[in-house]
Amino acid sequence: MPVRHCACCYYCGRYFRPDCRHKTDQKACQRADCRRRRKQEAQQRWTKTNPGYFRDRYSNTQQWREAHPDYQRKRRRRLKSREIQDASLLDMIIGHH
Numbered sequence: 001m002p003v004r005h006c007a008c009c010y011y012c013g014r015y016f017r018p019d020c021r022h023k024t025d026q027k028a029c030q031r032a033d034c035r036r037r038r039k040q041e042a043q044q045r046w047t048k049t050n051p052g053y054f055r056d057r058y059s060n061t062q063q064w065r066e067a068h069p070d071y072q073r074k075r076r077r078r079l080k081s082r083e084i085q086d087a088s089l090l091d092m093i094i095g096h097h
């Protein structure tokens with residue numbers, strides 16, 4: 001994969017140097033405003049395609065874990081399953097770390 005040495009920020013339009021530690025393609029610079037907007041957009045995009053998916057069923061992560069007691073075990077065995085992808089997104093959206 002080609003390495004980009006500089007890029008134009010998607011939000012503020014300024015040139016920035018992508019952090020080489022990031023594996024994914026960066027489209028926003030390191031300014032706090034741009035990072036926040038990028039994160040918000042990602043969450044909005046997901047909640048748009050999955051309207052009320054988790055929030056309607058489980059009000060918090062603890063409830064979700066109780067309903068899926070073998071999640072940690074499955075996570076290692078079935079990394080590619082749709083269920084695990086959703087679970088990762090749940091953690092991201094609810095912000096439970």
Ligand SMILES: [Zn+2]
Nearest residue numbers: 009012029034
């Ligand atoms: Zn920016």
